Amino acid sequence: MSKRSATWFTNTAMSDSPPTQAIFLMAHGAPTRVDDIPLYLKNIRGGKESTPEVIKIIQERYEAIGGSSPLLEITRGQAEALEKFINQDGKNTFKVYFGMRSWNPYIKDEVQQMVDDGIKKVVALCLAPQYSKWSTERYFKSFNDALKESDPENNLEIQYIASWCDHPCLTDAFVEKYNQAIEKLSEKDKDQVHTVFTVHSIPAAAVDEGDPYAEEYEKTVRHIVERVQPRNWHMAYQSQGMIPVPWLTPTVESVLDKIARIGAKPVLVVPVGFVSDHIEILYDIDIEFKNYAKERKLDLYRTESMNLSPTFTEALAALVWPA
Secondary structure, three states, X not given: OOHHHHHHHHOOOOXXXXXXXXXXXXXXXXXXXXXXXXHHHHHHOOOOOOOHHHHHHHHXXXXXXOOOOOHHHHHHHHHHHHHXXXXXXXOXXXXXXXXXXXXXXXXXXXXXXXXXXXXXXXXXXXXXXXXXXXXXXXXXHHHHHHHHHHOOOOOOEEEXXXXXXXXXXXXXXXXXXXXXXXXXXXXXXXXXXXXXXXXXXXXXXXXXXXXXXXXXXXXXXXHHHHHHOOOEEEEEEEOOOOOOOOEOOOEHHHHHHHHHHHOOOEEEEEEOOOOOOOHHHHHHHHHHHHHHHXXXXXXXXXXXXXXXXHHHHHHHHHHHOOO
């Protein structure tokens, strides 16, 4: 553990006092039942109903992964692991909350609970490493709007962690997952593998207007590549939305086409824009992209998601400890 971490621990409160400092994790949220998908999509679209065709498509995708997203339980597990890790000195100084932007437990409800608990200082963190106005800022807005209602006197001291795309501990966690995946491939496959890094796409207009998302993505990949030195690697954007606007490219499909033209090769997808299993991982990569690759005589593999990785828990802890 670093000196920074040790210093943070030595300044903690007495163990018999209730926590006054908090860490607030934010994620997108996902339904746990197929029947909830219409309301879930309505939340995503700011109260606007989706067409029956769109609802059917999303329901079929959830049914394909078992009818439920594991995101809620994984995020809860990440919060619990972080709280245990950061309070390992036994002083119980920090309480970790988590709230979802588009589903239960909603950010607004968890912020109210945090205020009711008497928290005085909070570090707010979006569980998406690459900062974007399209995503990160929307989480922070939801958080701030909730605070205005729950804490109108503005008594909380708040620290926002907007970007952590190139934090060394996050790189450690991705490198660990990459090496584990590579070890599962045969010696021949290791030499021939094409690594495809991915993040969630956003509308291209956002980057044209100054959103640093693409640069954040490049930073994440550059730090991983420097460590693992893959022979062949590519960057792609996945899970484009259904609104009819241009989205950031290249798409994963176009990159797979390119690899297929080179010849049948093993492909290792490394989704660096995500830190847990959910529909974009379990359906988009594990089903859709895998089938797309198979049709082009490519063998597609994927690194495991961070989920409850102890290394990832330490990365989160390193982020929220002050300098």
